[in-house]
Structures are given as C-alpha cells and as structure tokens.
Amino acid sequence: MEAGGARRQIMVALEPSEESTYALEWALEYLVISPDSDHLILLYVAPESLHNTMITGKEVSFSSHVLSVLEKNKKQTAHRVIELAKTMCEKYNVTYETKVMVGEAKFVICDAAKKLNVDLLVVGGHDFGAIKRFFIGSNLGEYCINHAKCPVALVKRRGKRT
C-alpha cells in the first residue's frame, strides 16, 4: 500500500438508504488510506422501470401525469444521494468520480466492477429476515460476494441484525 504505483480503484455502490451512506462513510474512514493511493468510483444504480420497484413485479399502469411525477422523484432521489456522497468524499479529500447507471442494482454493480476492473467493491449491508430473503432472494451484499471477481467489502452497521 505504498505510493509509486497506480491508485486503487475503490467502487462504492450508492443507494438511497442509510446502509449505503454508512458504508461510504466507513470506507472513507477505515479503508481509504490516502488521496494518493485511492480513487473512489461512486456508482448509483437507478431502477430500470418503476415496475421494478414493486416486490410483486406486477405490471401496473399509471397515468402519464403520475409517471412523470415518479420519474422526477427518481431523479431527485438520485441527485440527493449522489450529492451527499460527493460531500462526504470531499470532506476526506479523496478524489472520486460518479456514475449513474440504470438496471437492477446487483447485476449492474457486479458488471461495472468487472468492466472497470476495480480493486475493491464496497456495498452496504441489508439485513433481511428469513421471509424477505425468501422472496427477494439473496441480498445485494451476498450477490456481489458470490459474483464479483474483486474483493468485496460488505459494510453493515454495528448491532443492526435481524
């Protein structure tokens, strides 16, 4: 971990959740060694269509007005999350780049991590109870750990367990 080499590319998956914010903060505090040695890639994945945000996956049709309101809400959420992340990185004086992609988070994140050949992937932990896991399947952290090729840091908040 000495200087004189290429910087580590650390990808942090951003989501509109407290877990994700905590994961970024923890990574900045404990993982990042110095601005010279590390570069952060902040990746925010927006859901593809509004239908994906529902657990049942049933097709629901909205009026166009409602659709545009939901779209705007999506954009505002993404903007809010990314701005917060940028502020945190700037506080630690770390260089970063932001990326916004569309799709299902776990696939997009692992794919991007592979394509960009990142050195480390940081993901917030979602603690699902047994029932939720039965329906949603593996959570993001588990999926990334099983499918990403690079080291994966799964950051959970202390004491937050189901």
Place this chain on the structure above:
Amino acid sequence: MDGKLGCVVAAVDGGEESMNALGWALNNLKLRPPSSPGSDDAGKLVILHVQSPPNIAAGLNPGGIPFGGPTYVEVPAFAAAIEAHQKRISNAIISHAVGICSGKNVNVETKVVVGDPKELICEMTTKLHADLLVMGSHAYGAIKRMFLGSVSNYCINSVSCPVIIIKENSTS
C-alpha cells in the same frame, strides 16, 4: 494518513484462498498506530484459525462400544493420535500465516479455537470487538454451496462488523 482500524480478524484455514485473503489484508489495510510510543492501544491483526473438532474431521472415530460398553476411554491412543494430527495441521496453518506477515511490520496475534468454523469465526469476531473481518472464499458454485454450506456466506449474515471477502485470484 493514519490508519484507524483497531482490530482486524483474518480467518485462515488450510486453503490457499484464506492465505490470499490474509496477504490482501496486509497489503491493503492500515492499522491504527499507538496513541503514544509504548502504549498498547495499537491496532492489531488477529489471525484466527478454527480447528474442527476431532470426531467430525477424522470421520473415522469408531465411537464407543454401544449398549453399556466403555466409550472414549477404551481408545485413548486413537483419539489422541487424531488430536495430535489436528494440532499439527493447525500449527502448520498458523506458522504459514505468520510467515506471510513477517517483514510487514504489523502487530500480529494468533488464535486457534476448536469447534464449528462458521459459528466460531462469528463468535470470536464479536469477542475480540473486531472492527473488520477478512476472509477468503472457496468460490464454490451454487450447487456445491447448497450441499456443503458456505462459511463465508454464513459469516456475512451473522457477524455484526464489516466483512471483506477475497476471492482466490486477487492478492494485490
């Protein structure tokens, strides 16, 4: 920039992946320096090896004579030989791990405990108040994982601190 990590647990077993994970940890993590020279609050790396209990690992334990016959006592030499063998394996694993750490100027401790690996890794991580757990992953496919279970999958769901899983092909 100074490191902040107080206690990092690196779980090792006889597999190359866990040693890779340890190597990754040494190259990528920075421990907390002591607050003043000589004080003992410096960050430490704990190399943890969980040794499987002899009767499970051996698989050959003949067990006691049923229907009221003598049990453990009747085959002391056999059981002792298995335990001694297990111990030799653990020692080899620990010294290999410590060898990887040599020359890196890291505050290292080692710990060997006997029992179920996935449960004990989680228990020890909590007991040691670890800030971070680092593990390798055997990278079993989905089917194998279903039958053999996965220590790393169990740990990421049970442990309360952050976990870093390193796959077999990344050491830098």
